[in-house]
Amino acid sequence: MASIELAGISRSFGDVKAVVDLSVSVADGEFVVLLGPSGAGKTTTLRLIAGLERPDAGRIRMDGRDITDSLPASRDCAFVFQQYSLYPHLSVFDNLAFPLRSPLRRSEPAEVKRRVEEVAAMLHIEGKLARRATELSGGEMQRVAIGRALVRRPRVFLMDEPLSSLDAQLREELRVELRRLQRSTGATVIYVTHDHVEATTMADRIGILEGGVLQQVGTPLEVYGDPHTLPVAQRLGSPAINVLPAEWFDGRAPVGTAHVAIRPEDVRLSPDGEAPGFQVIECSLVKHQLVAERHGVEVHARVMLDEPLAPGSQARFGFPAEHCLFFDAAGRRIGMP
Ligand SMILES: Nc1ncnc2c1ncn2[C@@H]1O[C@H](COP(=O)(O)OP(=O)(O)O)[C@@H](O)[C@H]1O
Numbered sequence: 001m002a003s004i005e006l007a008g009i010s011r012s013f014g015d016v017k018a019v020v021d022l023s024v025s026v027a028d029g030e031f032v033v034l035l036g037p038s039g040a041g042k043t044t045t046l047r048l049i050a051g052l053e054r055p056d057a058g059r060i061r062m063d064g065r066d067i068t069d070s071l072p073a074s075r076d077c078a079f080v081f082q083q084y085s086l087y088p089h090l091s092v093f094d095n096l097a098f099p100l101r102s103p104l105r106r107s108e109p110a111e112v113k114r115r116v117e118e119v120a121a122m123l124h125i126e127g128k129l130a131r132r133a134t135e136l137s138g139g140e141m142q143r144v145a146i147g148r149a150l151v152r153r154p155r156v157f158l159m160d161e162p163l164s165s166l167d168a169q170l171r172e173e174l175r176v177e178l179r180r181l182q183r184s185t186g187a188t189v190i191y192v193t194h195d196h197v198e199a200t201t202m203a204d205r206i207g208i209l210e211g212g213v214l215q216q217v218g219t220p221l222e223v224y225g226d227p228h229t230l231p232v233a234q235r236l237g238s239p240a241i242n243v244l245p246a247e248w249f250d251g252r253a254p255v256g257t258a259h260v261a262i263r264p265e266d267v268r269l270s271p272d273g274e275a276p277g278f279q280v281i282e283c284s285l286v287k288h289q290l291v292a293e294r295h296g297v298e299v300h301a302r303v304m305l306d307e308p309l310a311p312g313s314q315a316r317f318g319f320p321a322e323h324c325l326f327f328d329a330a331g332r333r334i335g336m337p
């Protein structure tokens with residue numbers, strides 16, 4: 001496999017700045033997830049790495065070699081597209097074998113069979129090899145699409161929201177499978193998603209993209225626990241981090257604080273808590289979740305309760321200072337370099 005380095009990459013489409021001065025290094029064998037909302041520039045970034053787009057500025061290196069001007073085929077990236085595109089008239093076997101039979105590769109038939117069967121077993125579709133692609137469920141089709149990337153031994157895997165069209169249960173199953181496969185093969189993977197659960201469970205490191213700008217790169221724990229901007233703090237976690245007005249923290253927040261953010265698991269519920277006057281909206285013992293409101297601001301707390309609090313009843317919260325994150329009006333974390 002290979003390492004990838006993006007150095008100051010930019011790409012615009014007319015007035016739209018899809019990717020802005022993006023720099024990131026992905027180590028050989030690393031699983032990096034680019035996380036961001038729709039339109040953040042995730043697909044464009046993958047297409048730039050694959051050579052399907054050319055950057056307006058910046059360089060791309062693979063294993064230290066500059067590949068900015070080289071053809072897609074010579075880069076040897078396997079791309080799993082968001083919309084799986086199988087050949088409907090071909091069997092599952094032939095769909096999986098297709099990349100191995102390309103004129104560039106021309107593998108021996110026995111080798112093709114061996115690779116296809118190996119990958120089909122990994123993805124638990126070995127019983128479907130004789131079927132036509134159109135006879136599969138959505139989840140099975142997506143496995144074939146991923147399998148078509150896996151049959152080759154590319155230098156890098158580029159995966160564009162490969163699980164987003166699947167139902168929750170299958171998504172979870174394939175998430176674990178893909179990660180297991182990656183670990184056992186030592187593959188370099190750049191994986192794109194808008195799903196923060198996918199990002200935090202799969203990634204060695206997460207890069208958060210917003211409006212074409214890479215906001216922060218770090219391990220899941222680093223970006224969750226130590227976000228540098230408010231958008232990064234809000235991108236990870238469910239329920240989302242609470243964002244509270246600075247007035248509630250008079251004298252306890254650093255100068256210049258506009259927003260105070262605190263994770264639901266860090267909010268305390270106590271009879272003598274320092275923030276009274278919240279009205280309970282929802283309380284679930286099963287999800288350990290309490291939602292309450294004061295002056296139009298909702299607070300989500302993860303709490304253990306023996307008895308539910310009735311909607312409409314009063315609650316008092318504690319927001320321990322050591323768990324509070326302070327942001328300025330521009331959304332930058334205060335005290336960050
Ligand atoms: N070929 C294109 N022509 C014009 N605009 C494009 C093209 N590709 C992407 N864009 C725009 O660039 C921005 C980033 O798109 P994209 O990389 O697809 O984001 P994402 O994959 O994160 O949803 C969007 O505003 C999108 O409309």
Ligand SMILES: [Mg+2]
Pocket residue numbers: 042043044082160
């Ligand atoms: Mg996309």
